[in-house]
Structure formats: C-alpha cells, structure tokens
Amino acid sequence: MPPDAFQLLWLLLPVAAASGWYIAARQYRTRHPRPPSSELNQAYFQGFNYLLNEQPDKAIDVFIRALEVDSDTVETHLALGNLFRRRGEVDRAIRIHQNIMARPSLKPDQRYQALLELAQDYQRSGLLDRAEALYHDLLEARRHVETALKSLVEIYEQEQEWNKAIEHARQLQSRCGIPTGDAIAHYFCELAEGALERGDRRQAREHLRQALRNDRDCVRASLLLGRMEQERENCRAAIRHYLQIEEQNPGLLPLALPSLEECHEHLGRLDEYEGYLRGAVERHGHPRIAHHLIDFLARRYGREQAMQSLPRLFRETHPGLVGAERLVSHLLERDGGRAGEELKEVHELLKTMLERRPAYRCERCGFEGKALHWQCPGCKRWNSMVPLDDGC
Template sequence: KSDYFRGLNFLLNEQPDKAIDVFIQMLEVDSDTVETHLALGNLFRRRGEVDRAIRIHQNLIARPSLDQQQRSAALLELCQDYMRAGLFDRAESLLKELLEIGHHRVSALRHLLDIYQQEKEWEEAITIARRLESQSGQDMKPVIAQFHCELAEAALGHGDTAEVENLARKALSIDRRCVRASLILGRISKAAGQYKQAIRALRRVEEQDLEFLPEVLEDLRECHEALGAPQEMVSYLRQVDGRYRGTATLLMLADLLQQHEGEAAAMDYLAEVLRERPSLRGLDRFISLQFGSAEGGVREDLAVLQGLVQRLLETRPRYKCCHCGFEGQSLHWQCPSCKYWNTVKPIHGIEGEQPRRNPQ
C-alpha cells in the first residue's frame, strides 16, 4: 500500500513518469492491481498522453501472471491506444488476435470497422460489418450499402461505368432506401444520354427519403428538357409539392414558369405561394423577378433589400446532421463530426432549402 500511495503522490505532484514506474513495479508483486493499471492507462489516453498509455498497457501484456481475461482486456486497451496514435496496422493486428481468442468480439469488430473506414478499405469494411451484424444483431445493411456506394464512386473515378452500375445496384439490393445509390444510377444514366432511365432512378429518391428531393430536381429538369418534355417536369413538381411542402420545389416551378410562360406568371405564382410558405430563398427569387419591371428608386430599394437577404443566406448552412447537429454547405453521406452514416440531410425552415445546382 505504501508503494500505491507513493505512486498517487507522484501523480498529484505532476510527476506521471515516476508514478508509472511505481505502478508497474507494484504490478510485478500484485496482479490484483490490473484493473487499476487499465484505468490509469485509459486516463492517460483520454488526456491525450498516448505514449504513456501505451507504455502501461504494453507492460501489462508482458506480465506472465495475467490470466487470459486480463490479458484480453489489456490488448483491447492497447489497441485503442494505437488507434488514437494513428498506428492502425498495429491496432488491426491486435484486434485480429482478439477475434482469434474469442474475447471482446463485438468491441474488436467495431474497432476494426472504424479502422477500415478511416483507411477507406471498403471491401474489408463490408466483410467486418457483416460479421458485426451477425455477432451483435445490429442492422448494418444501410451502412453496408454506403460502403458499396463508396466503391461505386471509386469506380466512377476510374471511368468504369459498368462496375459503378453493378455496385450501385448491389447497394439497392442491400438497402432499398439507399438514396445515394439511386443518385449514382440516375446520374450515370443521364451522362450516358439514357434520360428515361435516369428519370426513373432519380424519381425513386422521393420514395426513399423525401427530404433529399432538392438533390435530384436539377438533374430531373435537365433530363426532361433533353427529352423535350418540360411540361412533364412541371406536372411532376406540382404533384410532389403537395407532399414535400418545401422551398426547393417552388423555386424550380418559378424558374420553369418564367422560362415558358414569362416573368409575370412566375411572380404571380411566387406571390401566392410565399404567403403560405414564407422563406428567405423564395423572397430572394421574388425580388430578382421584380427587377425586370422596377425603375428608379424602387429598383434601388429592391437592390438593398436583396443584398440584405443574400447576406443572411450566404452564411447559412445547407445541411445538418440529425444525430450530432453538425452543419455545413456540402452533403456528406458520413457525418464528418460524429461519423454516423445517413444522418446528414438538407435543412428545411424559414431560410428555405434550394435545388442542388449542377456545375456548368
């Protein structure tokens, strides 16, 4: 006990290296203090002192007096030290050892899955996710579908459209609600000039998750225009707007009305709809339409008002994670903050979401 208190005294006096030496010496005498050392190493890791955590856990594992359960617990802690230090190859080796032993299977699989995601080793991630689903009972299908989409995006970068289509269809077979797979299929069909096929894939998004409708509207519009059927797009927008009730559909409807029926028709439509569904983006579009007929002081006043509206909008995020609250201007299928999949979605509200614009 005197050694134990001596170690604590070193800690209190901010001499952690000496404290570690004392605790390790105690371990040689009494293996009952293993839990204390595990907790101490965990504490150092949480404080960002990973080298010290590694030293404690490595010394634990080297002790022949540890039983199998204690050694496995130390292996798991050391694995987390290595992951924190970015030493993924060492962590992976320890996790595979734990799986062979048969201890801490679910935790080991979760950590392995984390490593393969960070390393973008999607094939390995798929294999581990399936094992995790089997071991834990957790539904991993939406995540596995995302891994297939990651492989599809990589294949797209190499110009292998056949493999892109194959992987995206696999993703849909695993998770029929995978919005990303439908977007991939729709866009490669559109790029190939298969506009009717693209429309079928893109319209599937509203059935999978209506909140992602803004992501497909511009592509749908371009497909209908390529087919010479803009009125079909207008009909579709009016039909889906009854369920969506957001800003993206009314903005695109206003664009189409302006294009095919003139500014007056677009202004009348926006004026009517904005009374019921006010939004800053809708107001911004309405002001732009007013410029066409405004003169003198009225035009100057509209310019000031629009400048204020646009300043408000330019600082507003377009997407938000419904799990951790992360906000950003770009759509991430895996949240950069909490690392959850399928949780980042377009923001709705008084600012109003807008159709995603394709690069020119």
C-alpha cells in the same frame, strides 16, 4: 492544475496508499528481510512534493511507477491508460497498457481488456496496422467482438478499403445483430465511384445494384444510376432512377431536380415535368422543391408568371429566408432600375444571411455544412445529414 490531472491524482493517491499497505503486508507474510514499504513511502512523499510545487505531471509519473502491476492493481492501470488516451497523451497510455500486457500473472479477462485498450491506443495514435492486428486477435479469441468489429470498420473506412469494410460490417450484423445495411450501401457506392473513375461502367452498375440490395432507400445509388443513364443519353431510364428518390427520401429530392429537368427537356416533356414539380410541392410542402418550381417557371414563362405563383407557394411551404431572397430578387429583376435603394439593401442583407447559413445538419451530432456529406465529418455516421428547410 488541469481537471484531468486532478482526476488522475484522486485515482492514484488512495491506490498508492493502499498499495503500500498491501505490499507491506504481503512481504511481511513472506518474511522479506528488507523494510518493505520504504521505497513506496519515499515515492509517495516525492509525489506529494511535486504536487506542492504545482508539478502534477511529474507527480502522476511518480505514483504510476510506485504501483506494481498485478491482479489487484491492474484495473487502476487500465483506468489510468484510458485517462491518458482521453487527454491525448497516447504515448503514455501505450506504455501503461504494454506494461500490463507484459505481466504473466494476469487473469484472461484482464489480459484481453488490456489488449483492447492497447488496440485503441494504437488506433488513436494512427498506428492502424498494429491496431488492426490486435483487433483481429480479439476476434479470434471471441472477446470484445462488437467493439473490435466496429473499430475495424472505422479503420477500413479511414483507409478507404471498402471491400474489407463490407466484410466486417456484415460480420457486425450477423454476429452482433447490429443493422449495417445503410453503411454497406455507401461502401458499394464508393466502389462504384472508383469503377466509374476507371471507366468500368459494368462493374459500377453491379456495385450500385448491390447498394440498393443492402438499402433500398439509398439515394446516393439512385443518383449515380441516374447520372450513368443520363450520360448515355438514356433519359427515360435516368428519369426512372431520379423519380425513385421521392420514395426513398423526399427531403433529398431537390438533389435530382436539375437533372430531372434536363432529361425532360431532352425528351421534349417539360409539361410533364412541370406537373410533377407542382405535385411534389403539394405532396411534401418542402420549401426547396418550391424554390425549384419558382425558378423553373421563371425560366420557362418569365418572371411575371413566376411572381403570380409566389403567394400561394409561400402559404403552402413557409419558404423562410431563401424564399424571401428569391421574392426580392424577382422584384428587383422585374423593376430593373426603378427598384428603390431600400429594396436593394434588403436583398444584399438576405444574401449575406444566406451565405452564413448552413444547408445541412447532422441529426446525430449537429454538424452543419453548406454541402451534403453522405458521411458526417463530425461523428462519421452515414445518412445522418439532413437538409434544413430554410437552406438551399
């Protein structure tokens, strides 16, 4: 029997027995002419029969039908609906919570709790319009405000309705005191990318300014602003945006380095770029910045010049697998056909290891990937993906 089924049955069996006593006592007090608990007892033994025949799902259904929904058993039904939703049996959860909502005798707190559970059922099953409507009902009643707002933001993210996501994220901040500036900044970046696809550069620029107002450390906004200026061949302005990334998040500076090099080359200022790269390596000791420096030196001065810088860079940055692969690659290119087969085999082994190795990891849930995601695909958190020192 699945563990969740055991959990359900442990929850239901004592409640069913207690409900039999409760209903019997209540009907006795009201002088009900029929033996009160016979139907419940029959259902109880029918459920046991299903258990003995290893049919737990049928046993659960019998026990659920046997329990009357009222103020004394509603918590049990809410718990059952929760368990079904967690098991992925959303249709069952919806039926239970709809059944609770249909009872006129519920206390207000119980009714709003059932309303929240039903909204979460709809959201889990993909019925987002229904879920959205119920969450708004909760907001109007000022019940479960934080959960309703978080869920609405999730829905609007999923539907890519960024303006609504901004509106409700701001409410989450003002009404519940939960910081949402970083998420709002990304919503504005999404709007900016949409405006760029439509060719509306003015609107895109305004969205990106709003992004930086909400989160001045928004690397994504600086990258997009830099790209926009670079496409206009306004390389000085592009450089200013790209250089801002070092202050925002030095670990993500390598994302801008190829574009920074292009801009400096366009302006004839490669000496300045080389000095900046060397300074960035000294300031942060980040292996990926050192890798860019090595490649830049190789392109500008040749492999020999790059090779001379490798020992010092290795000592300063601990470049790991990527650095080892670059070193062997440079040795192979320098030696050409004179390189030994053993060195070639080592190079192939290092490349294979790097192909399997992720470049980014989510700080919250541990999701790993080769590409940077501004929003983690695993936990849906914004700005949680960080570069691995050994990745590239």
